[in-house]
Structure formats: C-alpha cells, structure tokens
Amino acid sequence: MVYNYVTMKYKKTIIFFLFLSIIYWFFFFQAEKIQTLSTFPWMQANIQDVVWYEEKNLDFEEINIISNSWENINGLYLSGTKNETVYYFHWNGWPLPYFYSEIKYIHDLWYSVFAFDYPWYGKSTWMPEIEKVWEFSKDFFEYIKKEKNIQNEHLIIWWYSVGTAVAVDFASKNDFLKIVLVSPFASRYDMWKRWFFNIPPQKLFFMENSYITSEVVKNFSKPALIIHGNNDFIVPFSQWKQVFENYAWEKSFIEIDDYGHNWIIDNYGGILKNIFTQFISDNPLDFQYMILNQEKIQLLQQENQKKEQELSFFSQDFLTDNSVTKYVSPENSFQKIDYEPDDLVKISSEYLQDVKGNQTLRQGAKTYLDILAKDFHKTFWVPLKVISAYRSYVYQVGIKSWGCSDIFCAKAGYSEHQTWLAFDMFEASTESEFLQKEDLRKYFSWMQQNAYRYGFNNSYQKWKQIDWYAVEPWHWRYVGIDFATYLWEKNISFWEFYNNYILKK
Ligand SMILES: [Zn+2]
Numbered sequence: 001m002v003y004n005y006v007t008m009k010y011k012k013t014i015i016f017f018l019f020l021s022i023i024y025w026f027f028f029f030q031a032e033k034i035q036t037l038s039t040f041p042w043m044q045a046n047i048q049d050v051v052w053y054e055e056k057n058l059d060f061e062e063i064n065i066i067s068n069s070w071e072n073i074n075g076l077y078l079s080g081t082k083n084e085t086v087y088y089f090h091w092n093g094w095p096l097p098y099f100y101s102e103i104k105y106i107h108d109l110w111y112s113v114f115a116f117d118y119p120w121y122g123k124s125t126w127m128p129e130i131e132k133v134w135e136f137s138k139d140f141f142e143y144i145k146k147e148k149n150i151q152n153e154h155l156i157i158w159w160y161s162v163g164t165a166v167a168v169d170f171a172s173k174n175d176f177l178k179i180v181l182v183s184p185f186a187s188r189y190d191m192w193k194r195w196f197f198n199i200p201p202q203k204l205f206f207m208e209n210s211y212i213t214s215e216v217v218k219n220f221s222k223p224a225l226i227i228h229g230n231n232d233f234i235v236p237f238s239q240w241k242q243v244f245e246n247y248a249w250e251k252s253f254i255e256i257d258d259y260g261h262n263w264i265i266d267n268y269g270g271i272l273k274n275i276f277t278q279f280i281s282d283n284p285l286d287f288q289y290m291i292l293n294q295e296k297i298q299l300l301q302q303e304n305q306k307k308e309q310e311l312s313f314f315s316q317d318f319l320t321d322n323s324v325t326k327y328v329s330p331e332n333s334f335q336k337i338d339y340e341p342d343d344l345v346k347i348s349s350e351y352l353q354d355v356k357g358n359q360t361l362r363q364g365a366k367t368y369l370d371i372l373a374k375d376f377h378k379t380f381w382v383p384l385k386v387i388s389a390y391r392s393y394v395y396q397v398g399i400k401s402w403g404c405s406d407i408f409c410a411k412a413g414y415s416e417h418q419t420w421l422a423f424d425m426f427e428a429s430t431e432s433e434f435l436q437k438e439d440l441r442k443y444f445s446w447m448q449q450n451a452y453r454y455g456f457n458n459s460y461q462k463w464k465q466i467d468w469y470a471v472e473p474w475h476w477r478y479v480g481i482d483f484a485t486y487l488w489e490k491n492i493s494f495w496e497f498y499n500n501y502i503l504k505k
Helices: 004-037 049-055 094-109 130-148 163-173 186-192 201-205 213-219 238-246 264-281 294-314 364-382 393-401 430-437 440-452 481-490 494-502
Strands: 061-064 070-077 085-089 110-115 155-160 178-182 224-229 251-256 291-294 344-345 352-354 360-362 386-387 422-425 456-458 475-479
Touching: 004 186, 004 201, 061 130, 061 440, 070 094, 070 130, 070 386, 070 481, 085 094, 085 130, 094 155, 110 130, 130 163, 130 352, 155 163, 155 494, 163 213, 163 224, 163 238, 178 264, 178 393, 186 201, 186 238, 201 291, 201 393, 213 238, 224 393, 264 291, 264 294, 294 481, 294 494, 344 364, 360 364, 364 386, 364 440, 364 456, 364 475, 430 440, 440 456, 440 481, 456 481
Parallel strands: 085 110, 085 155, 155 178, 178 224, 224 251, 251 291, 352 386
Antiparallel strands: 061 070, 070 110, 344 360, 386 422, 422 475, 456 475
16 A cells, blocks of 8 residues: 555656656767757758859869768869968858858959868768768868869968868868968857756767867967857857967957858958958968957958059059059160150140250140149249250260269160159259258158149159169159059158069069
C-alpha cells in the first residue's frame, strides 16, 4: 500500500525526468550536427540565383577541384591589376552567387580575388563540419596559389560574419599581408550563450568551444581592419570588442552607426572605398576607431570627391606639347623641339602692360591673365607689367648664345616660356632684388594668395623642389584653374607633383 502510494506520488515526476532524459540524449547525439548546421544554415544554389547574378556581368573563372577527401570544391577566381590578392570568405545562409556583388566590389578596387563555397553550399559537396571546412579552405588556397602564382606576402584575407569561422582557422595557419573582418563573431560559445542565460549550451553536451576568433587573433602579427554595425542582432556588437581588444597587432575599427549585420559592403562600400584601398595597398590607416554616422559619411563623401579629382589630375596629359599641363624641365623638353602653338593672341590690354609691345600668349592663358590683371589693377591701381612672355625656340637659341646661364635661361626647347602659357612680371634679375622692392613684394604676395584662382602657378618657388633653377617670384605659368588650385591647396610645386606623384605611380 505504502509502496503503491509512493509510486503514484512520484509517477509524474519520473515520467517527466524520463522524458527530459530522452530529449537530452537526443540532443546529445545530434548536438554536433545542430551546431554545424546552425553555423552554416543550409542553402544550396539553385540555377535561378546563378542566372540572376550572371546578369551582373561578373567575368570570373569558375573553378571546380577535388579536395583531399574526394569532395567537390566549387569556387571562382578574378584577376586584378594590383599586387594584392584577396581571399574572400562569404557569410552563411546563401551560396557564393549571392555574394557576387561583394566580390565584384573587391575586384572593382583592382584586386585579384578568389572565393569558394563551403561544404554543402552551392555546388560544393559534403557537410560543413569543422575539419571539412578547414580542408576546403586549405585545398582551395593551395590550388589557386599554385595556378595563379600568388605569394603569401600579397595575400589579403577578407571575411564576413561566418566567414570568420572558416578564415580564422586558415589565417592562423597561413601567412598573409593584412586582414579585413566584417561583422566578426568572438566564438561559438559567445554566439550561443546569450540565448541561454549566458551559459553556452554546448557545455551541457560536453562540446568544447570552437572558432574562437577572440583567442586566435592574439597571435596575429599583421594589420587588421574590423567593421561592425552597432545595431547588429545576429552577431552582437559586443563581440567585436573581444576581437578588437585581443587583436595583437596594428588595428583599426569602424563602427557603423545604427546598422545591422548584412550587406555592409553593398551599403557602405562606396563610402569606404578609399579606406579599403589605403588599408590594403598603401599606408596604415590614420585612425584606430571611427564611428561612421551621417556626419562622418558627409565628410568622407567630400574626401572621396577630392580624391577622385586628384586622380583626374594624375591622368592629365603632361607630355603632349600643346597640353595645358605639359611638363617642361631640364630633363623634359618639347616633343617637337621647336614647338609653337597655333592659338596665339597679342597680350596687351587695358590692365596689362606689355613692355615689348608685340608679345603673345595662347588664347586660354591670355583670357585668364586679363581677368587676373583687372583684379590686380583694382587692388594696386597699376597695370600688371609683363616683361617676358613667350620665348620661341629660335629666341632661346639666341639668348643662350649670348651667354645666359642655365639656372636663369633654360636650354632651347626646355623652357616653360615655350609653352606660350608663362610670363615674367616686373623687372628683377634675382629673387632678393625682386623682394627688396616694397611694391614688388606686395604684388608677389597678392599673386601668391590669388593667382591660382585664375589658373596661374608660380613655377619656381622658394623652399620647394624646383629642379635646379633659381627661385623666381616673377615667373607664373598657366596650368588651368583646377590644377592650379590643387597645387595651391596641397602647397606643392609642379615639380613636386610631377616627380613625386606621376613618375612614382
Ligand atoms: Zn620666366
């Protein structure tokens, strides 16, 4: 009787625990699989996706290779013109074709790029178990490295979200140049514990932590750029902190204000373009922490515009004789040594005093010189005195034969005056003589402040590299308003621009 009573009393409890234990054992045996498939939610490519992205005109080479354990690895390679090659690890949920826009983005920055699909994704086979994923990333890299002749010292590792999991293994075992981490997570424990009262459920099933980015990066000794949205609910923003703080080397962080997890590159790639390029190809970034909010976006937009304008200067024509930015120096003569332009006009006008009476300049230069002279006159109530404008080839041969030294008179065919875009103002034979006169000093200082607005640049400036010509405050050369403004803002001479930026490119 007593026995029965006890049985009845605990029967429900026993059944309950029995039930719990069945559930536990079910999950115990499935835990590894659940973890794998939740890290890499299943999604295989269907043909429609691929067709859709093919319309994006991404002209890549599709690669299928057989892994060490006889599985198919599907991936792609795109050749770029820069030295660096990016190994891109995509995020989960979708197969590779979904990330063509990100791959294209990297390729549009002129880098070579390659990427593979994780096991069970797209056309790749098997299951995304930790060892298999590692094997795929290694085998695919070794194949590309050999086929495309890639050096580890030019290798950029770029991972996004779950790509972290895959790339972190790879990066810990292979040398590379730099690393880009977009929305990285700290570890698998960290990804799960926030749903279970801060205890990783893996512990219940005696599973060790894995993909521990926050630990592995302690051993990295290459620069990193980390990017994370501060409104990310998939990989909480706090996780970057562990990764960032533990990262043992040079690092920069971009916090994207009020943004979540996906499509960061699609949405912010344009604005971050120069930052990526600078990080990958040039100097270390000049910030450690940047908050990308509306205000910063505007600032970056302005900077990007400037940069684009700068690039347009880089592609200007410095060689053709009649180019407004023709570069002339003791080493750079005219292509046609006795070049003479065909758009010459007489320079004398109301506000311009031509001391020789018959001098000419090219039409464009003369137009702007007139406006300059008018404003000059408004300020000083004297006309702008032009001592010497053009010097034809024949004229230069003449003055050289009278014995004018090389630092004052260029060799025939090597003078800026032969562009018919330059002029010398007021009389003086040396810089100190020129600047001793109070009025000339004032004129010069006005020109220094204003001439660029009319497209003129002082070619031979003090404290700047100017070949081995003497400093000439009187010598001004028309180069166009945009370029003159650019030189003025940068505070560099034409020589410095040409030799430091153009020749070294
Ligand atoms: Zn001159």
